[in-house]
Amino acid sequence: MTVITEHPSASVLGSGKCPSWCVIEHGDDQVDDIFHRSAYMQVGIPDDQVHLSDRDLKLTAHLCLPEVAEPGDENGFLVLDQGDLFGPYAELDVEECDQFIRDLKTFTARIEQARAWIAAKKEQQS
DSSP: EEEEEOOOOOOTTTTEOOOOOOOOOOOTTOGGEEEEEEEEEEEEGGGGOOOSSSEEEEEEEEEEEESSSSSOOTTTTEEEESOOSSEEEEEEOHHHHHHHHHHHHHHHHHHHHHHHHHHHHHHHOO
């Protein structure tokens, strides 16, 4: 996994300073328009392995917390997307994160099984 870091922010907002994990420089943003965002976490396939697409095959995630939160968003959420701020995305709360983690563990176990099968076939050919 790659963690993409950006400049940390120390902007002072209506409720005080940014959370320590916020990487956005808010500048002159209006309080109602401010979203705190963490550095991106990213997992992807190497570019030279992606076929039939001019897009990267990756999944990115970051924490998000609106400065002025709507009901239900006061605790922030995890945003999952494909590295495209204007593409499809999902906002996960705690329970949805827990389910996603369980799904990732199952996915990882299946990838490990598939890798073992490929390695065994390769070993047979040597």
